[in-house]
Amino acid sequence: MNPASLRLSAFHFPLFIFLLPSEGSTMNRISVKDARLAPAIGSTGVVQGWVRTRRDSKGGFSFIEVNDGSSLGNLQVIADANLANYESEIKKLVAGCSVTIEGTIKASGGGKQPTEMGATKIVVHGWADPEAYPLQKKQHTLEKLREWAHLRPRTNTFGAVTRVRNCVSRSIHNFYQEEGFLYIHTPIITASDCEGAGAMFRVTTLDLDKLALSGSKVRTELDFFGKPAYLTVSGQLNGEIFACSLGKIYTFGPTFRAENSNTSRHLAEFWMVEPEVAFYELTDNMDLAERFLKRLFKDALNQCGEDMALFNEHYDKTTIATLEKIVATEFRRLPYTEAVEILKASGEKFEFPVEWGIDLQSEHERYLTEKKFDGPVILYDYPRTLKPFYMKCNDDGKTVRAMDVLVPKVGEIIGGSQREERLDVLEARMAEQHLRAEDYWWYLDLRRFGTVPHSGFGLGLERAVQFITGMANIRDVIPFPRTPGSAEF
């Protein structure tokens, strides 16, 4: 064989080889999720996953519960004593062991599950020494589980959180794609030093240790980008560029805030969805936000029934009813000014007194969402002094076209606005807030050339998942939470 034919065969044969039966590809892999459903009865194949518990039973055989992440429920496997490795291995299986099980799905003889697998062969891939394996066959606190973030996906709760989070992510894309939005990948690194809201993480390749020893001033012109660079706190300004060119867009990506926030609602790194739409006014924006949230809630209820039942049972007895109600009711919409009047007339004793022009405190938001309206509230037309420069000014000279969607317990889940599209007004607002127009030249260009009314908002993914699941702490709805002083794993 000459080299040319070798190359030819190397090119052709792999396609063929993939079609050849091999030990791996002949196996009919059945997910635990499917194996638990009645239609699977009679099918033969393999289930692969991790042992949750083993019970040795009458008649000299064992029940093994296996989970593979495809569903909350485990598959019960019957391991008979006549299996070759029954005494040597199967009777030693404990929580955490990884296995491949060959067998046939049949109707379960026991009470609690419709199906079970009769094993004809069990291969143990990895053991989990019960003296050393941290996860016990009992409930652990969420705090302790955070210390074991590499193992907590193996628990019922985190499996459920993970599946719901996935469902929400899928719904986000489905919703916007079905509505004709373009998915825009806005940059993670921002070299403009002027994103406005929120403390930012600095990105640098400068040798900080050397710099500290040298005692000399930082020369940012020598840094990677030739100027200071940061991690993004929002894709909005970039999103506006594409909305003002292509109409309807959304971003969905990681967002970074270097605030020293230590609460159950804040993360230093989180995921945010930001739609931005040309020719949308604030009411269109509110309509979009409401439709969007309802879609996320509806999909979670319809597609994650088993997982939602777990949250409803163990974490928040009201979460399913709350979501169902929200999906069926119109969101309450309320101008800031009216909200202030309601709060003042409420007779509640607030720690912070309410006055027109102040930022609403958590206690005020909670009163509105939890007591007064018992559901989501969209507040809009906030005092201009409270809000950033890019929000559209109302003719009253006092308010801007901002909107916040507030929900019970979690608080602000969406923040957005109609953007100021008038060049002169925008420039005046920037001057008011001591921002340099030259730093925003490209942003101002959008108003110079073919400006359009446009609007958008940001939804915190984790806050949405938090609200849907009823999980109290945001650190328990993200795989690896980043918070001040904590970046483990």
Place this chain on the structure above:
RNA sequence: UCCCCUGUAGCGCAGUUGGUAGAGCAGCGGACUGUUAAUCCGCGUGUCCCAGGUUCGAGCCCUGGCGGGGGAGCCA
């Protein structure tokens, strides 16, 4: 960053007026043998977060630090 709470066995906790720690669950050993976090009997777990201080003596009291939680602010 501020206020409050908290840190004892693998895990969740108790520990009296200051006298060097103990029950449960998990684990291990055994019994039982269509079970559902199986059940029953037996066995032990230790840098009492760290560093100082007070005291004859500190898990306990004091000071400082670190970790965790709740609330506030900032926000999504």
